[in-house]
Amino acid sequence: MTTRTAVLKILADGEFHSGTDLGQAIGVSRAAIHKAVKALQGSDIQIQSVTGRGYRLFGPCDMLDQRQILERLSVSIPQQSLHILHEVDSTNQFLLRKSREQDISGHVCMAECQRQGRGRRGRQWWATPYNNIMLSMAWRFAAGTNAMAGLSLAAGVAISDALEAYGVDGVSLKWPNDLIWQQPGGDESIRKLGGVLVDVQGEADGPALAVLGIGLNVRLHKATAQHIEQPWVDLHTMMNETIDRNRLSSLIIDHLHSMLQRFESDGFFVFKKEWERRHFYTGKSVLLQQAQQTVQGKVLGIDQFGGLRIEQVSGQQTTYHAGEISLRRAP
Template identity: 30%
Template sequence: MNVKSELLANLANAGGDYISGAALADKLGVSRNAVWKAVKALEAEGFSISSITSKGYKLNEDNNRLSEDLISPLLTTKEMGRNIMVLEEVDSTNNVVRELETEKAPHGTTVIADRQTAGKGRIGRSFVSPQGAGLYMSVLVRPHFDLEFAPMITAAAACAAAEAVESLCGSKVNIKWVNDLYMNGKKICGILTEASLGLELRELDCATIGIGINVRSIGKSFDSELKKKATSIEDETGIRINRNRLCAEVLNRLEPYLGKITDRSFLKAYREREMLTGHRITAMIGNEQLEGEALGIDENANLIIRLPYGEIKYLSSGEANLCRIADQ
């Protein structure tokens, strides 16, 4: 038995209440001195734990250390996050999941990192991922639907992530088609889905959903240009969200949203948050820039725009590299 791991799980399950050293020792089958040593070892690793002589130990809500033992007790899922890996540093969590996919990792396998050195954005862009400041996670999904539904995975994941953030901070989160979450007009989250096709190229073998959320204050992590466009939950709300709880909330919502793709019922929630509709926008299609009015989202999660001369065009996430509100 790993005393530290078991102790952490017990503190997490206590829901913010104190547990006496005697009770912990009894549960773990060790001495109170062993409990004290385990607490000190966890504190040395960065976990925030309070101790009061008459009450015992409590895991503080402001704990910012990511841990499987802190995420798992908060999950209500059947498969999402049930096979989970928390790492200190990776190049990209998407890369790690894709490696695990080749090893036949199960549906719902989740990789989380405290820091990414080469976080991925769309069309080859990077996603700045400083240590201790964000939630950088990737989920392996093995969906049971045809290839035509694959472009909707990102939109469904955006709904799940938006709801998760909103549930913990109370501030409105919008979606900028197709993969970015915004708060107060600035980006707080990016989502990148990378799909693997079956041998006949007509079915989706699996997909890796990468989600990067700026949680804690970005401070000096972003340069001046990036700060004009991006922000964090803490910088916008003043709330220091627990990253473990946010991770669990994303997974708890992602599972049901993925189940709503084939009947397209998730689109109602997506449309309610989508922020381009009703605005004049510019969109890059390859090297060509289009300008028109965003009319809404169709049944395949495509963006509908009306060009200046009246033509209606449907933009897929695969062809539109960048969409912006033209008057911003």
């Protein structure tokens, strides 16, 4: 455990702790404590420093806990299959590296801090450390990559179900891989709550490995949010309460695991109707931007592979598949 992590574990109670007490508890010098606090503050962790009193977090920190997550799971996952990391380049990349050493189907990786988290189109995924959910789950498909069409959309349904089970209302899906929210009675703008990224390795006809990466905004600090180039929202804002990340993580793992088992046996078709019901733009007029082309039309739904079906103003029906495409509501 790093000094930074040890300091944060002690400060997680929200109380003041002097540099001397922290150093004695961890077994390092006051200078090392000061350096660790500065590093945490540089990662957008809000730590208050008061002369004569010491350090404290501006609010209690709910750190990820393997034992709590495992105890709340409905599915049975071995302890060694749930990897809780304090810092990593990417939870997806961690599992992909692990797959070179062993069969990791069903393994889950979570991290408090991601240095190189990715969203769609290679964009960086911004998340305040120790405040959000960055989770990846691996699954091996004997039938190969051909059997994975629509997997990211099915994952969106599973995460939406998990959020509902936690008590979160009003979350919609946005094709292809976004979870979004629109404030009831608010303006027309929608805000991004989370997203799904799938990395795939293997053969078309099998076997193949899929790693589902989930990023969910639980609580974003302003210093982190200033890097985000689109409207966003977090669960803390939506629910006006502190979110139990361990409980929510167990629900997400449960629902993803159940979804993957059903997807492997039945494919995407069994999730198609539910995804369309949850899609924010179903039946609405949209603008679809692809490269230099903009198409206006009505969203009819999706096909059996997860492609977006659009009826253009001319009456022509076209199906679009994930790629360099952006979707927004038509004026």
